[in-house]
Amino acid sequence: MDGRIVLKKKPDTLKAVLLMFWFICLVFLKSWAGQAEDKPLRYDLEVELLPEVRMIQARGTIVWSNLSQDYVPDIQLHLYWNAFKNELSTMAKEARRETMYKRYQVRKDDWGYLKITSLTTVDGYDLMPTAAFISPDEPPNPDDQTVLKVDLPEPLAPGQSIILKLQFQAKVPQNGIRVGCYKDGFFISQWFPKPGVYEEGKGWNCHQYHLNSEFFADFADFKVRITVPQNLVVGACGEEIERIDDPVTGKTTYTFEQQDIHDFAWTASPRFIKIERWFRAEDQVSPEEYQTIAELLELTPEEIKLPDVRMILLIEKQHQHQAERHFKALMAAIKYYGLWYGPYPYRTITMVDPPFRTGSGGMEYPTLFTAGTSVILDKKVLSPEQVIVHEFGHNYWYGLVANNEFEEAWLDEGINTYSTAKVLEAAYGPSCLPVRFNGLPLNWLLKTPAIYDWQLGRLISGPVAKLDPIVKESWKFYNSVSYSLNVYYRAATCLQTLERYLGEKSWAKIMRTYHMRYRFKHPTIEDFIQVVKEVSAKDLNWFFKEFFFKAKDFDYAIGAVETRIKPEKFLGIFDDLPTKHSPQTKTNQDETTEKAGEKIYQTSVTLRRYGQARLGPEVTIKLKVEFEDGSLEWREWDGQSRWVRFNFEKPVKMRQAVLDPEAIWLVDTNLSNNYYALKGSREKISGLTGDFLWLMQSLLLSVFNLL
Amino acid sequence: MSLGNYLEAGLNRALSRFKIALYLWLIISVVALIAITPIGSLVRSNLGHLTLSQDLSMPFELNIVEVLISNQNIFAPYTVFLIAIVLISMLLFIFLKGGLFGRMLNQDNRINISNFLADGSRYFWKFLLSLIIFLPFLFIFFLLFRLLAAPLEAWSDGAVTEWPVIISANLKLLLFVLLLAAFKLLLDLVRIIIVTESKKVWPAYCLAIKFLSRHFFSFWGLYLLLGLVVALICLGWLLVGQQISSNHLAGILISIILAQAFLMFRLLARQLFIGVEFSYYSKRKDKV
Ligand SMILES: [Zn+2]
Numbered sequence: 001m002d003g004r005i006v007l008k009k010k011p012d013t014l015k016a017v018l019l020m021f022w023f024i025c026l027v028f029l030k031s032w033a034g035q036a037e038d039k040p041l042r043y044d045l046e047v048e049l050l051p052e053v054r055m056i057q058a059r060g061t062i063v064w065s066n067l068s069q070d071y072v073p074d075i076q077l078h079l080y081w082n083a084f085k086n087e088l089s090t091m092a093k094e095a096r097r098e099t100m101y102k103r104y105q106v107r108k109d110d111w112g113y114l115k116i117t118s119l120t121t122v123d124g125y126d127l128m129p130t131a132a133f134i135s136p137d138e139p140p141n142p143d144d145q146t147v148l149k150v151d152l153p154e155p156l157a158p159g160q161s162i163i164l165k166l167q168f169q170a171k172v173p174q175n176g177i178r179v180g181c182y183k184d185g186f187f188i189s190q191w192f193p194k195p196g197v198y199e200e201g202k203g204w205n206c207h208q209y210h211l212n213s214e215f216f217a218d219f220a221d222f223k224v225r226i227t228v229p230q231n232l233v234v235g236a237c238g239e240e241i242e243r244i245d246d247p248v249t250g251k252t253t254y255t256f257e258q259q260d261i262h263d264f265a266w267t268a269s270p271r272f273i274k275i276e277r278w279f280r281a282e283d284q285v286s287p288e289e290y291q292t293i294a295e296l297l298e299l300t301p302e303e304i305k306l307p308d309v310r311m312i313l314l315i316e317k318q319h320q321h322q323a324e325r326h327f328k329a330l331m332a333a334i335k336y337y338g339l340w341y342g343p344y345p346y347r348t349i350t351m352v353d354p355p356f357r358t359g360s361g362g363m364e365y366p367t368l369f370t371a372g373t374s375v376i377l378d379k380k381v382l383s384p385e386q387v388i389v390h391e392f393g394h395n396y397w398y399g400l401v402a403n404n405e406f407e408e409a410w411l412d413e414g415i416n417t418y419s420t421a422k423v424l425e426a427a428y429g430p431s432c433l434p435v436r437f438n439g440l441p442l443n444w445l446l447k448t449p450a451i452y453d454w455q456l457g458r459l460i461s462g463p464v465a466k467l468d469p470i471v472k473e474s475w476k477f478y479n480s481v482s483y484s485l486n487v488y489y490r491a492a493t494c495l496q497t498l499e500r501y502l503g504e505k506s507w508a509k510i511m512r513t514y515h516m517r518y519r520f521k522h523p524t525i526e527d528f529i530q531v532v533k534e535v536s537a538k539d540l541n542w543f544f545k546e547f548f549f550k551a552k553d554f555d556y557a558i559g560a561v562e563t564r565i566k567p568e569k570f571l572g573i574f575d576d577l578p579t580k581h582s583p584q585t586k587t588n589q590d591e592t593t594e595k596a597g598e599k600i601y602q603t604s605v606t607l608r609r610y611g612q613a614r615l616g617p618e619v620t621i622k623l624k625v626e627f628e629d630g631s632l633e634w635r636e637w638d639g640q641s642r643w644v645r646f647n648f649e650k651p652v653k654m655r656q657a658v659l660d661p662e663a664i665w666l667v668d669t670n671l672s673n674n675y676y677a678l679k680g681s682r683e684k685i686s687g688l689t690g691d692f693l694w695l696m697q698s699l700l701l702s703v704f705n706l707l
Numbered sequence: 708m709s710l711g712n713y714l715e716a717g718l719n720r721a722l723s724r725f726k727i728a729l730y731l732w733l734i735i736s737v738v739a740l741i742a743i744t745p746i747g748s749l750v751r752s753n754l755g756h757l758t759l760s761q762d763l764s765m766p767f768e769l770n771i772v773e774v775l776i777s778n779q780n781i782f783a784p785y786t787v788f789l790i791a792i793v794l795i796s797m798l799l800f801i802f803l804k805g806g807l808f809g810r811m812l813n814q815d816n817r818i819n820i821s822n823f824l825a826d827g828s829r830y831f832w833k834f835l836l837s838l839i840i841f842l843p844f845l846f847i848f849f850l851l852f853r854l855l856a857a858p859l860e861a862w863s864d865g866a867v868t869e870w871p872v873i874i875s876a877n878l879k880l881l882l883f884v885l886l887l888a889a890f891k892l893l894l895d896l897v898r899i900i901i902v903t904e905s906k907k908v909w910p911a912y913c914l915a916i917k918f919l920s921r922h923f924f925s926f927w928g929l930y931l932l933l934g935l936v937v938a939l940i941c942l943g944w945l946l947v948g949q950q951i952s953s954n955h956l957a958g959i960l961i962s963i964i965l966a967q968a969f970l971m972f973r974l975l976a977r978q979l980f981i982g983v984e985f986s987y988y989s990k991r992k993d994k995v
Contacts, residue, residue, distance in 0.1 A: 183867055271867065318868040356867055375869045438880060439873035445942075447949050449766040459769055463776055656758060663764040670777050672770045677758040683956045684767055685755055689747050690963040696739035697970050703793060704735065704800045705977060706891075707838060 033160045037065045039260075041220030045192060048227040048251075049268060051184045054174065056191060059167040061122070066162075068200035071155035075164070076134070076206035077148045078217075080190035081114035083209035084173035088143035090135065090475075091177075094211035100481050103211060104177050112173025116148070116193060122163040125153055137208050137475065146209040148193065168193060177211075178363045184232065185355025189265035189365060190215070197404075197522065207406040212483040213474035214398075214405035214412075217262040219520055227253045228268045235274070235314040235350050236266035237368045258346070260520060261366035262402055269355040272314045275323050279334045281306035293339045296508045306338045309346075315353040319373050322384070326351060326371065329385035332427035333392040337419065340508065341396050341515040349395070351388065362387045364394030378441035382424060382431040386453065389427075390420040401518045408525055409483075410470045410548070414491025421453035421492065454496050454666070461489035462669035465553040466612075470494065471525055493667050494547045500664040501619075502536050510535045542616030547667060552613035556621055556639060557673035558659050559608035566600040566649060603654040605676075606645045607637055611669065615639040624661040628652040654678055713929065713990075717983030720811065721975055726818045727810050728974035731803060735970075738799070742792045745785055749778055801838065804898070805830030811981045812902045830901065836908045837897050841890075848890045855882055888934060889927050892984075893919060899985050922991055926984075933983060937976045944969050 045060035066072050083091035087106050095104040119127045130151035135141045156162055170191060172181045179189050196206025197218050205216060228234055230245060230252045238258025245252045256266070290301035297304065311334075313326055330351055338344050350368040354360040361372030369391035373384040393416045397403075403411035424431070430450040435442040464485040467478045477483035499507040514523070514531040529544055546552055605625060615621060620636035627633070629652045637644050648654070656677035660668070668674065753774040757767070765773070809826025810818050856879050863875040893915055900911040919926065948965055952958040 185867075316868070318870065356869070375873065438876040439869065440877070445945055445949070449768045451766055451769065455765045455769055459765070459773055459776065462773070463779065666764070670773060671764055672753055672757070672773050675758075676756045678756075679758070680754075680756040681758045683959050684757065685751055687959040687962065688750060688754075688771065689743070690959070690966065692743045692747060692750075693736070693739055694963075694966040694970070696742050697735055700735050700739055700742075700793075700796060700800075701970060701973055703797065704731070704803065705973075707797060707800050707804060 033156060033162055034063075035159065035161065037063065037161055039221060040065050040067055040198070040218040041195065043192070043220055043222045043224070043264070045223070046225040046227070047191070049186060049188075049229075049232075051181075051186070051229060051232075054172040054181050054186075056170050056172065056188065058169070058192065059118075060165075062164045062166065062193070062195065064162050064164065064195055066156045066158055066160050066198070068198055069158045070198075070200055070203075071157055072152070072198060073155045074149050074151045074204075075162070076196045076204040077150065077193040078190070078196060078206060078209070078215075079114040079116070079146055079148050079193055080209045081112045081170050081173060081176070081179070082145035084110075084112040084176045084179075085145060086111065086143075088141070089146065090137070090141045090144040090208045091146075091211050093141065094475065098211070098480050100479055103480055105175070107175045110174035112171045112176055112179070114168060114170040114191070114193070116166055116168045118165075118167040119150065120165050121153070122165055127151075127164070135208055136204075136206060137210070137473075141208070144208050147196075147206050166193065176359065178360055180358035180360055182355060182357035185269035185271060185358055186232075187265070187267045187352075187354050187358045187360035187370065189263070189360070189363070192264070194263075205404065205406075207475075210406070210475035212477055212480055214409065215263065216402075216404040216406050216522075219260050219262050219402070221257075221259045222261060222264045223255070223257045224264055224266070225253055225255045226266055226268075227251050231270045232268040233270065233272035233274055233314065234266060234268045235272070235312065235352055235368065237261060237264045237350070237365055238346075239348050258367060260345075261399070263365050265365040265368055267314065267352050267355065267360075267370075269314075269316075271317050271355065273317055273320050273323075275313045275315065277311045277313070277327050279309040279311055279331050281308055281335075281338075284331055284335050285339065289339070296505055297512055298509065304339060304343075306335070306343050309334055309344055310348045312348060312350040313353070314350065316356060318356075318375055319353050322373055322377065325377070326353070326373075326384065326388060329388040329427075330392055332385075333389040333423055336423040336426055337393055337396050340422075341419075341512055342400075342519065344395065345400070345519075346395075349392065351392070353384075362391060364391045364398055366395065366399040369394065374436075374439065376439065376441055378432070378434065378443045380432040380443055380450075381434040381441065382428055383434060385428065386420065386424060386431075389423045390416060393419050393423070396515060400520065401515055402520070402522050403524065404522060405474070407473050408471060409474045409487045410491035411523070411525065411528065413488045414470065415495065417457065417488045417492035418454075418495040421457065421496075424453050454492065457489035458493040458496070458666050461485045461493055462553070465490060465669055466551050469551045470548045490667075491548075494543075497665055497667040498532070498540070498543065500662070500666065502532075502538070506536045540616070542619075546613040546616070550613070553611040553669045554613040554665070554667050555609070555611035555670050555673070556659060556665070556668060557608045557610055557670065558605060558623075558657055558676040559643060560606040561603070561654065561657060561676050561678065563601055563603045563653055563678065566602045598651045600649050600651060601653050603648040603650065604645055605648075605654075605657050606643055607659060608643045609639055609641070610673075621660050621665060622662065623657060623659050625657045626655045628655050710929070710932075713983050713986050714933075716986035717979050717981075720816075720982035720985070721978035723816045724811055724818055724978065725975060727807055727823065728971055728978060730820060730823055731807065731974050732967075732971055734799070734803060738792065738796050742789060745781065745788065749781065750774060753778075801834050802827040802831050805834050807978070808834075808898050808902045808981065811978055812899060812985055830898075833901050833908055834898060837894065837901065837911070840908060840912060841894050841897075844890055844893060848886055852883060852886055855886075884934075885931065888930055889923075892927060892930050895981065895984055896988060899981070899988055903985070903989070918988065918992060922987075926987060929983065929987060930980070933980060937973075937979075940972070940976075941969070944972070 042063040043060065045058055047056050047058035049056050064075060083089045086092065091104065092106055095102070119131065121127065127150045132149055133145045134147050134149045135144045136147060152162065172186060172188065173179060174181060180187055194217055196204045197216055199205050207213065222238060224236065226234055226236060228251065230250050234254050236256040238256045238261065240254055241257050242255040243252060285306060290304060294301045294304050311327060311330055313323060315323055315326065330349070334344055346367045348367060352368065352370045354370040354372055361370050363370045371384045371388045371391060377383065394412065397416040397419065398405065398412035405412055430452050432443055432450055433448040435446045435448060464482045467482045468486050470486050470491045474483060477486065510532050513535050514528055517531065518527060525548065529541070532540055605623065607623060615638060621639050623635040623637065623646065625633040625648065627650055633648060635646050656675070659674040750771060754770055757770065806823040806827035809830055810823050859875040859879055863872045866872055896915040896918065897911045900906050900914050901908065906914065948962065951962050951965070
């Protein structure tokens, strides 16, 4: 359907000619525009891979619909591979600045690029003459070529769509991030010109390719025909609907289709083994499990029923023996994400063990993700399970709930890191940290403690709390380390804290409500906060202000504990002048259970607030004090001041004090100082000192032997 | 003389002089204690008030990491302190090596701290010089290693699976150890000659190289065989150590004792090496 006017009236000749002329002009001018579709985007692309020259040749159409009320004068397209074109791209410049951890290093002759060779409207109007590279983000970089702005012949009216016909060719960067090739193995992502997201009243949201940022795009329907040499096994987003072998050219063309996704990636390698399985909900979820989770969510088991999903695994031959581990992890992820947040809505999921040395592991695309493994694994270490659960989980947080990863990366990475830990805990329990040397697992030799993902996450994210807030444009973080620790782990720790603070039930409903409400949408943190407030019926603005919008650390501690015997007599002059002090007005923090002739111990516990962040209004942190006779005393502190002191008088000594004994405030950057036992365990400290000593002796002995 | 004879002679020599290992252990332990004091007191002051019975929100090991993370600012000065300790101990160790070789190769097996230290000072300068002269050999060692490792690297660079990468990395490690053993043999031999034949350093090197040019492969083979046995015992030791739980006092005590016994074993193994090398050298040197 298009927007041309249909005349029904029979006009007189002159009128008819004029009208005809006007009509032709209109048609001529506006024939590139059509009536908007119900989705902002539709792609129909054909691409051929030329492995020998590591090039792709492509052509096709992109239909963009203006679903806003604005007149849109231009189209802005991401040409991501130009980030790998030279040393002056924004990404390369940002990479050079990194000192702690090099994510990307330019390598001679490994360059890649994306070049549009032709871009016209459907009726042949050439758009290339007005095309220009822009760099919307600060600081401007005139050398960056990852965003192309193309002016339209005239502004596209609300409700109109434009069909872009294009041809492009691209060189696969050998050393790219999330994309790459090695010999004849290819992982191809961010490979086509992709329009940004048009935001009503604000214009295009189309950022450059940054080192510390992922992506943002609109939901679209894709149809992609991929032609490769016959020996390559191909996987892609969506469903394979056709395969045509051409015996003459020795090439095969695969057609993939998928609706309602916002990116499209594919891969090809001769070393893939393709294995298919079904996730059968009936076998994976018991009626009791449905019942339990339905009760938690206050839904009926019927409402949370999961559909079956076709699972496709493309695994390198060398890792074939690990297929079962891959499927087991994927099924756990489909099950728990589905039960907790909502059923997986697509028919297939493709899990890719990325081609060797393509630098594309551990990355998410809608209906397809890459994991990554090693040939020799350890049973006690959850690798590759951790990455499989995480990357599948992105179908929920990024794929379906499609927040802007440039601007608020925590909404996908933080929520998904939180969810990953929960799934791993439910499906596997704690696991050991890996110890590897020269590609060999060494956990059989050096024991590591069994821990949960979230325990490690809260530990490593503490040090960056004061460096950056969690909510910040991805490229504005202090460095890659601060970006990843804040956005992934600190955000996840904050969510863990919220869950414990609000309770399991309330939290489960919050997460499901947020997910289902914003499926196929682009929510922001404001939407998330709104859902938290609505479902929990609590105003948690302070929480987000302290932990998400500000770079503050949170550390409450037991600063000091003192115990002494109360003197039987006090020295000084005591006369019997009357006082107005009645026994009831004794400070309510003092506790006396005094019996005549008994020794009385005075115990004072001083709590400190070392961090800058504070608890919000009407929120307290609890202190539990246990005495030698087993009696317990509980106190609560609003945590506003820098310190507070609680005094106790008892006929027995204190045994131990624990701050936040219910372990709600996991966001506390130092939990070790939340415990204070009058008699600490000598054993642990002695064992530890013994270990340190042994390590140092061994080191010195090695030096001795070498000299 | 058969392999067994060399081993037996070396073992007898090492065991009859086990006091040397004790002295070395003591001195190394004192240095190690000094080196860990800052980190130990940090951990004690931060974690000394935890108890085993508490239901901590993390395993204890993570509490240690947490304390280290929140006291990151001590790392830079502590590293400087450690480097200083290692540098000073290097000089001390050359001195101790004098004591070790001196007492090991002495005719009578009367060993006390004073003659041990006397040997240390007697051979200090010669041993230091022997180490300095060894540096060019170390350079040759690295050159040779790079050369021999190059085909392995090329193999791994062109790999299409992980296997060549893993195999070549571990072969390189093996190559490194084998080569280093060969060069280390030279230094040991030089010192044996210095001590037993009262030679100056240069003549000792000449003599050692001459000896090795004749007997290198069997001498190297002996060294490697011995090394393999010691390495296997070490591995077994570590595996046994892993099985001991550190959740109660007895387990912790056993772990500590085992760890210290392991160090004693390593020191005795070092003595055994010297003993075996000496018996091999003294039997074969006349055949040069
Ligand atoms: Zn992620």
